[in-house]
Amino acid sequence: MTSRTRRCPRVVCGIVAAVGEVDVQLCREMLARIKHRGPDDTGEIRRGNVWLGHQRLSIMDVAGGHQPMTDTERTTYLVTNGEIYNHRHIREDLGHDLFETGSDSEAALHALIVDGPAGLARLRGMFALAFMTEDGDFLVARDSLGVKPLYWARRDDVTLFASELRAFDPADRPLVESFPPGHCWSPNGGLVRFADAVPARVRPARRAEEPGVWDEALLKSVRETIVTAVENRMMSDVGIGVFLSGGLDSAIVAAVAAEYARRHNQPLPTFAVGAPGSSDLAAARIVADYLGTEHHEIVMSKEDARAALPKAVRAIEHYDPSLVRSSVPNLLLAEYASKRVHAVLTGEGADELFAGYSYYHEEPFTDPDALQAELVRTVKELHHLNLQRCDRTTMAFGMEARVPFLDRDVIELALSIPPEHKLVTPEKKLLREAFEGWVPEEILWRGKEQFGDGSGAKDVLEDAVRTSPDVRAADGVELRTREEAAFYSIWREELAGIRSESTLGLFATT
Incomplete structure (x- = not known):
């Protein structure tokens, strides 16, 4: 690591991004709605038809951890939420001279600079990120399991991204969908899978002749x-x-x-x-x-x-x-x-x-x-x-x-x-x-005991739902119990406008 490298925390945050006919005020309002994800620092940048925004919790090295993060030539920019656990290995592979901070997020930045979208395959961790260049290239990606959240809304004139549903304007909420884990998206390349939650090669090594007997x-x-x-x-x-x-x-x-x-x-x-x-x-x-x-x-x-x-x-x-x-x-x-x-x-x-x-x-x-x-x-x-x-x-x-x-x-x-x-x-x-x-x-x-049961939450919440609405179908959702109806009424009040079938599918129960 070079002498100019600063120690930097992993990033706890929320992100917002937009590509197309960008309404900067709308984007700022979206970012403000998820300020709780990172209340200490706000960063934004616009280049052409791309806008990136970031809310950060400052733990240490406030200057070094600010986002959007950029390279020394200021030709590429990144906002990210999460952790890249193998960032030290990426530094070794790419060369320490490229790096200015100790941030794991900078490893993602340089992986994308060096390899383009193929650089996502280098990343091990939990993340949602948005990347852009001065030339107008734009890329969004989410980790293979979807540990870190990411949603998007595709309008004719603009595509919007955010860490939480609440970030989106009520007028856009019927369009909101969960961004699929293990995928990246760009305006030119569309939606592409770069990693699987469970790799296809993962299969049981053999049938167990004696179940429960292992070495x-x-x-x-x-x-x-x-x-x-x-x-x-x-x-x-x-x-x-x-x-x-x-x-x-x-x-x-x-x-x-x-x-x-x-x-x-x-x-x-x-x-x-x-x-x-x-x-x-x-x-x-x-x-x-x-x-x-x-x-x-x-x-x-x-x-x-x-x-x-x-x-x-x-x-x-x-x-x-x-x-x-x-x-x-x-x-x-x-x-x-x-x-x-x-x-x-x-x-x-x-x-x-x-x-x-x-x-x-x-x-x-x-x-x-x-x-x-x-x-x-x-x-x-x-x-x-x-x-x-x-x-x-x-x-x-x-x-x-x-x-x-x-x-x-x-x-x-x-x-x-x-x-x-x-x-x-x-x-x-x-x-x-x-x-x-x-x-x-x-x-x-x-x-085994479910957390809601072992903690006593199930019992102490029973009284809270006794006066809830009757079970009924609402907005295309079949509510199975009085308890679920009570919780749905709270959810719907908070996220009014989210009624599309694609979005309600985000909340499918097992």
């Missing part, structure tokens, strides 16, 4: 791959914590993070939330005591849950009951944690990779081939559901959530394991055995 080599491979994924997400100049639900997945993440923190002489804050006496709070406390973390508990009263309910629906831009139930405690947790750390690790994705949900163990998924297909499907659909909740509840308070189980290497390894091994009981037995000794025994073998 130490497989356990070691699972353990080491997950450890590496967690440690890659611990590298930061800012405080990092862990959302600790008390379940297996977050306990594993916390255990690896705690070991990393000890080696680097760093504290590790952990955060748990639940109703008084909830099982999640008790289990999280056991894990925190075992690991010796700086533990924080948020005890959620019925009044807290009721007050947070409309905020949660608005934040996640969703009305699915199970997602809303988990979002209420998540929002309260994020609000508290954001005052103490700038990023958190979560256990998202482990259930989809290792068959943790109970329905995976019911017909028709007791057939190994059917289970494998369902696991692949649900991993690909995470950006519509759990990842949307994960991003929005944390970014509502300018804090970033990182998801180590959804590292590319973890996904490829987990989905190459014979599905028969995932049908044995207890669920996720292989994952449990891989981390024996890392977490307390009573947590290692604790049964």
